Amino acid sequence: MSHERRTERPDPPAAWLPSTPVAPKRVLTPQADDFPRWYQDVINRAELAENGPVRGTMVIRPYAYAIWEHMQAEVDARLKATGAENAYFPLFIPEEYLTREAEHVEGFSPELAVVTHAGGNELEHPVVVRPTSETVIGEFMSKWIQSHRDLPMLLNQWSNVVRWEKRPRIFLRTSEFLWQEGHTAHASEEEANRYAVRILHEVYADFMEEYLAIPVIRGRKIPQERFPGATNTLTCESMMRDGKALQMGTSHELGQNFAKAFDIGYQGADGRRSLAWTTSWGVSTRMMGGLIMAHGDDAGLRVPPKVAGTQAVVMVVRDDDHDRVGKAARYLAGDLVGRGIRAKVDDNVDTGFGRRATAWELKGVPVRIEMGPRDLDEGVAVIVRRDSGEKTPVPTVEVAGRVAELLDEIQQALFDEALSFQQSRTADVATVADAIEAGATGFARLPWSAVGDAGLDELGKHAITVRCLLSADGGVAESDDGDDLIAVVGRSY
Amino acid sequence: MSHERRTERPDPPAAWLPSTPVAPKRVLTPQADDFPRWYQDVINRAELAENGPVRGTMVIRPYAYAIWEHMQAEVDARLKATGAENAYFPLFIPEEYLTREAEHVEGFSPELAVVTHAGGNELEHPVVVRPTSETVIGEFMSKWIQSHRDLPMLLNQWSNVVRWEKRPRIFLRTSEFLWQEGHTAHASEEEANRYAVRILHEVYADFMEEYLAIPVIRGRKIPQERFPGATNTLTCESMMRDGKALQMGTSHELGQNFAKAFDIGYQGADGRRSLAWTTSWGVSTRMMGGLIMAHGDDAGLRVPPKVAGTQAVVMVVRDDDHDRVGKAARYLAGDLVGRGIRAKVDDNVDTGFGRRATAWELKGVPVRIEMGPRDLDEGVAVIVRRDSGEKTPVPTVEVAGRVAELLDEIQQALFDEALSFQQSRTADVATVADAIEAGATGFARLPWSAVGDAGLDELGKHAITVRCLLSADGGVAESDDGDDLIAVVGRSY
Known part of the structure; x- marks a missing residue:
């Protein structure tokens, strides 16, 4: 593509650098004024999602869905690398399945959606819309697993689930959400534990840090906060920019609870039958909420490059004759795409540049x-980083290479910024009283032995909960009790 | 990886070629005896899917789900190439939405599943589980589209839908199935038509022929067979190995019916408001049924290489000392994977070779x-094609290259075989009586003008329907009537 000859018409009087407004009209409620409102503003204004017509449901718009697709692709690849295989289990579950595991039914019954009519008739047995597929997958594992040679069985499913929400909030708590749920069966407790831990670190935490650029604290849930039916719940907790915690993903050991309830057993090499040990784990569209609240600022979202649907946009500032700038912009975008960068052109010059x-x-x-035309004459383009706002004129021929480097730098910068924010808002304290003070703006770390039942109640009065337990060295706690355990506490979503 | 030294122990007496049983124990009902039973047998024995616990639902097992994932990936890439963007709309739809478009509600009401209770309470307004998202997407398009600059709007969604089935059949008719549904809005009828036609050819038919190796007849549905609310339904029809037709995918023009019902309008460049023209189109897990029935034979499934989860399996026939053959097999599989071939090793020598x-x-x-050990000594391996059963000893060093070529050959051979089968079972006839005769074993093509209402009734008595209308030159018919149109008729799933 060749450039058109330069126009004889002088460029209109304008600053040399394209005129992004210095003090833009406020498009969002500032985070410091009202964080929840800022969150809702971003979701609306960036066209991420909307409330569905049935209360508590959501519509995920293309811009956000593209981010979700990149998240899915990476999590899926990591799950497959651990040996998990994808399958699909039905949306509808017999009500009776949920009652087989006592804690499980208690955990879910207030949240269930029930189909009572179908095909023009009232159903003899109403069916539940899956709140999770634990039970139905348990039922099939019981059929499929016969011998120790069938173990481990490592299944995963990408699907929608329904948990009726009284106080819905887009991405964070919706009556329907999208997720992956993994379910595995193993021959020994040790192997089940090892796999649940592997999912926590290699699939979830590492993905969140490397791809979402969100630092996470990996720990063990206290018994009161476990998944219904689990013997151990491992969690990835992250800090949002209002200092509150978001649980981003969990990996559960279920002991033999579901194996007992669904008769998941196997014949060992010695011919004896034993119960299997099962795990389950999941991440959901809730991560979109985390991505928004961990990185967004008063100007909007800041998407980490690795999961951005659009990584770079080439803006035609103002065009002159014969679409000269448009052509150059499209040429550059083609170059970027050729380097594997997800780039697009904005040549919608009918809309003001500042607004775009x-x-x-x-x-x-x-x-x-x-x-712009003047840039083109000078042989430069101006690169603007969304994370820092930094603007740099770069010779046109160097732009594509520079953008590729910048995407890596921005990915790292977002992580570093989130990490230092989290660290600056986390206090090491010795008492529940100090934890309550620290919990007003962030997290506190304190000895678990200093909390106790009374401490939990006290924290609860300030809406502070134990996010997870760590071992003395900062690793994941390996038991619910122990003198040297550390509790990480904070307010949470 | 180096091979172990050759064992001194002589190979056991065995035919030089590995002993696949010449007349294997019948594992499936032969197709010629009972095709529907053969279908169900394959689904069970190849571990593709099972009935779910709620009647009419299905569990898709990992082996089949991997094929579905390859189908999805390719269809998704093709949809994106047409400019469509993915989004997600809710599972639950207000009942009232479905009644807005008269034909639409009539088409779906006997199939709906209704949620009447949720969150522990009876709902004031029961909600429907989406049978398709036509209506809810229409509602949002109405909000999102304001100006001609917002057009075309090209949305797609991958999701589950529910249509209660009285006579369910795995993959073909299940109460819940997985699909993609596309919904677009355009400024003119001509543009909507062009896009619907493009989806038919570039996305669906071409994908089915290139990836599923299934030849399809592209045509126009007669008014009685259209999607509820459509003004034109375009279809891909294929022939199964029992001579029956399977509708593999459809692309609909909806005229302004949904735009009227949901008020999808836009302001033109001239400032005047007009109604948009919409389309919708979808393919589903039904394609899995088509893949099974278009290619399977009496020994089981034959998966086209392009969508196979596993393209090649390296079988250790029998091992000798120190896992010598196992090591060579894993080395070869690694080589195949390195060339981008989806390969795995079967070294489960505890199970008899014939059975594996x-x-x-x-x-x-x-x-x-x-x-096997002897093969290894001879420096060869035996390659077996699933499509033809042909066995060829090939020098070990040439195996990987040969497999890569073979995958292309098999892909083509499956298509060619399906095409000649379809052609051999399709008769050109002049009368309804002859069409009825031909329809007993396959398709008939006859002048549409020779059918008429009486002819439709007559065909119907023999369970024969008009699959689609073609133009005189074999292309897609561009209207419902015309002297030179050709009707393709047959029995169908």
Whole structure:
């Protein structure tokens, strides 16, 4: 593609750097004023999602769904690397399945949606819309597993689930959400534990840190906070920019509870029959909420490059004759795409430049490349980083290479920023009283032995909960009790 | 990895070629005896799927789900290439939405599943589990589309839908199934038509022929067979190995019916408001049924290489000392994987070789590579094609390259075989009586003008329907009537 000859018409008077408004009109409620409202504003203005027509449900719009697809692809690849295989189990579950495991039914019964009519008739046995597929997968594992040679059985499913929410909030708590749920059966407790721990670290925490650029604290849930039916719940906890915790993903050991309830047994090499040990684990569209609240700022979303649907947008600032700038912009975008960068062109010059720049900021596209007629004459384009706002004129021929480097830098910068924020808002304290003070703006770490039942109650009065337990060295606690355990506490979503 | 030294122990007496049983024990009902039973047998024995606990639902097992994932990936890439963007709309739809478009509600009401209780209470307004998302997407398009600049809007969704089935059949008719549904809005009828036609050819038919190796007839549905609310339904029809037709995918023009019902309008460049023209289109897990029935034979499934989860399996026939053959097999599999071939090793020598070979045949893995101690000494492995059964000893060093070529050959051979089968079972006839005769074993093509209402009734008595209308030159008919149109008729699933 060749550039058109330079126009004879002088460029209109304008600053040399394209004029993004210095003090843009406020498009969002500032985070410091009202964080929940900022969150809702971003979701609306960046066209991420909307409430569905049935209360508590959500519509995920293309811009957010593209991010979810990148999350899915990476989590899926990591799950497959651990040996898990994808399958699909039905949406509808007999009510009776949920009652087989006592804790499980108690955990879910207030949240169930029930189908009573279908095919024009009232159903003889109403069916439940899955709140999770634990039970139905247990039922089939029981059929499929006969011998020790069938173990481990490592299944995963990507699906929608329904848990009726009284106080819904888009991405964080919706009556329907999308997730993956893994369910495995093993011959020994030790192996089940090893696998649940592997999912926690290699699949979830590492993905969240490397891809979502969100530092996570990996720990053990206290018994009161476990998944219904689990003997051990491992969690990834992260800090949002209001200092509150978000549980981003969990990995559960279920002991033999579900194996007993669903008769998941196997014949060993010695011919004796034993019960299996099962695990389950999941991450959901809730991670989208985490991504928004861990990185967003007063100008909007900041999407980590690795999961961005659009990593770079080439903006035609203003065009002159014969679409000269448009052509150059499309040529550059083609170059970026050729390097594997997810790039697009914004040549919608009918809309004011400032308004468009603001919109891309709102959407959090990691890199903007601004090109105007004068830039083209000078042989440069201006690269704008969304994370820092930094603007750099770069010779046109170097732009594509520079953008590729920048995407890595931005990925790292977002992580570093989130990590230092989390660290600056986390206090090491010795008493529940000090933990309550620290918990007003962030997390506190304190000796678990200093909490006790009375301490839990006291924290609860301030809406503070134990997010997880760590061992003395900061690793995942390996038991519910122990003198040297550390409790991480904070307010949470 | 180095091979162990050759064992001194002589090979056991065995035919030079590994002993796959010449007349294997019948594991499936032969197709010619009872095709529906053969279908169900394959689904069970190849571990593709099972009935779910709630009648009409299905569990898709990992082997089949991997094939579905390859189908999804390719269809998704093709949809994105047309400009469609993925999004997600809720499972639950207000009942009232379905009644807005008269034909639509009539089409679906006997199939709906209704949630009447949720969150522990009876719902004031019962909600429907989506049978399709036409209505809810229409509702949101109405909000999102304001100006002609918002058009075309090209949305797609991968999801589960529910249509209560009285006579369920796995993959073909299940109360819940997985699919993609696309919904688009355009400024003109012509543009909507062009897009619906593009989906038919570039996304669906081409994918089915290139990836599923299933030849399809592309045509127009007669008014009685259209999607509820559509003004034109385009279809991909294929022939199964019992001569019956399977509708594999459809693309609909909805005219302005949904735009009217949901008020999907836009302001033109001239400032005047007009109604949009919408389309919708979908393919589902039903394609799995098509894949099974278009290619399977009396030994089981035959999976086209492009969508096979496992393209090649390296079988350790029998091992001698120190896992010598096992090591060579794993080395070869590594080589195959390195070339991008989805390969795995079967070194489960505790199970008899014949039984394992039969199992891989059942599952329809395109290529088996058999390696035994004697083969290794001779420096060869035996490649077995699933499609033709042909066995060829090949020098070990050439195996990987040969397998890569074979996968292409098998892909083509399966298509060619299906095409000549379809052609051999399709008769050109002039009368309804002759069409009825031809329809007993396959398809008939006859002048549409020779059918008429009486002809439709007559065909119907023999369970024969018009699959689609073609133009005189064999292309897609562009109207419902016309002297030179050709009707393709047959029995169908």
